[in-house]
Structures are given as C-alpha cells and as structure tokens.
Amino acid sequence: MKKKRAFYIILLCGCILTLSGCNRIYKALSNGTEKVLEVASDTVGDAPKNAALDVMDTVNEIGGNSVLTSEKSLQGERITGIDNYVGTYSAEYNNFSKTEYLFGGTNIERESGNDLSVTCTLQIDNGTAKVFWTSGSKEPVILIEADGTYNETITLPSGGNYIGIECEDFTGYLEMKVE
Numbered sequence: 238m239k240k241k242r243a244f245y246i247i248l249l250c251g252c253i254l255t256l257s258g259c260n261r262i263y264k265a266l267s268n269g270t271e272k273v274l275e276v277a278s279d280t281v282g283d284a285p286k287n288a289a290l291d292v293m294d295t296v297n298e299i300g301g302n303s304v305l306t307s308e309k310s311l312q313g314e315r316i317t318g319i320d321n322y323v324g325t326y327s328a329e330y331n332n333f334s335k336t337e338y339l340f341g342g343t344n345i346e347r348e349s350g351n352d353l354s355v356t357c358t359l360q361i362d363n364g365t366a367k368v369f370w371t372s373g374s375k376e377p378v379i380l381i382e383a384d385g386t387y388n389e390t391i392t393l394p395s396g397g398n399y400i401g402i403e404c405e406d407f408t409g410y411l412e413m414k415v416e
Contacts, residue, residue, distance in 0.1 A: 304399060306337040315339060318416065319349060322398070326413040332364070333404045340415050341399030351393040355400065357413040358386045364406035368413070372398045 305321060313328020321342050357368055359381050368387065369377040373396045380400075381387040402411060 304338055304343075304397070305341065306339065306401075311337060311339075313411070320344075320347070322347060322353060322393075323349075323415045325415075326411065329410045330366070330404060330407045333407045334364075336401055336403045338399045338401040339413065341397070341401075343397040345395050347393065352390055353393060353400075354388075354390050354416050355380065355413070356386070356388045356415075357381060357411060359409070359411050360384055361407065361409045363408040364404065366405075366407040366409060366411070367403045368400070368411065369403060370398070370400050372396070 308315065311326075311328065312330050312333055313326055315324060315326045317324040317340075322340055322344075324340060326339050355370075357380070359366060359368060361384055365382070367382040368380045370380055370391055371377040372394055380389070400413075400415060
C-alpha cells in the first residue's frame with residue numbers, strides 16, 4: 238500500500254511539473270497569438286515551439302467543436318466544408334425557442350485564413366430570430382434579425398469564433414452559406 242501511495246505522489250508531482258509550462262501558454266491564449274508564440278518560445282524553446290502550437294491548436298479545435306450544436310439536435314441540415322468554420326445550413330423552424338451554434342471553432346490560426354464570407358437569408362413568419370457571430374468573451378454581433386438577406390465578410394480574431402442563431406418562438410426559415 239505504501240509503495241502504491243508513493244508511486245501516485247511521484248506521478249502527481251511529475252504531472253504538475255510537466256504541465257506548469259502548459260499552464261502559462263494557455264493563460265496567454267487570452268492575450269492573442271503573438272503572446273502565445275512568445276510564451277511558448279520562452280517555455281519550450283524555439284525548436285519545438287511549432288509542434289507545441291500544433292498540439293494546442295488540435296486540443297482547442299476538439300474543445301471548440303463541442304460547442305457546435307450536434308447534427309442530431311439541429312433543426313435543419315448542416316453540410317460542413319473543409320473545416321467547421323465553413324459550409325451550408327438550411328432549416329425550417331416551427332415555434333422553435335433555442336440557440337443553435339452552426340459554424341465555428343477555437344483555432345489559434347485557421348489554415349484557410351481568417352476571412353469568412355457569410356451569406357444568409359432569414360424569413361420570420363412568427364416570433365424572433367437573430368443570426369449572430371460571437372468571438373471570445375465579446376458581446377455577440379447581430380448579423381441579421383429581420384426578414385432579408387445578409388452578405389458580408391467577417392475577419393476572425395484568434396480564439397473562439399462561432400456563428401449561430403438565437404430563436405424565441407420562431408417560425409420561419411434560414412438559409413446560410415459560409416465560405
């Protein structure tokens with residue numbers, strides 16, 4: 238029993254020492270990519286820095302994907318493109334009251350660039366619906382909340398970025414294309 242306890246204490250100490258550098262990197266995420274690169278370089282040196290950032294980006298992407306509304310919970314059909322930031326979505330809603338997160342993620346640097354062209358058509362027969370873009374801890378930006386068409390390019394900062402729809406007793410439809 239004492240050997241097992243000693244083993245767990247050594248294992249715990251090793252984990253704490255190993256993760257202490259990672260903790261500094263994750264704290265720096267809120268300060269932007271430049272700060273992450275600086276802290277990663279200070280923490281693990283220049284040679285493995287890119288590998289560490291690739292791992293962080295993968296972990297963030299996995300975590301970011303969990304925010305997106307699952308396929309089975311969506312009211313419509315989502316077809317993603319090369320990543321979860323782009324694709325098409327088409328849905329008809331009937332007295333729907335919920336928020337759906339349709340596209341997005343938490344990449345530090347998106348391989349396909351940070352500019353997204355968002356085109357959507359919203360028809361509100363009853364209730365309210367707001368198509369929004371949320372980035373980090375900032376207030377969501379309403380892209381469209383009345384009958385009509387929205388067509389703009391948005392530039393994503395590093396970190397969590399999501400496009401979704403917030404509905405309250407909403408009957409109508411949404412067509413969206415993000416590329």
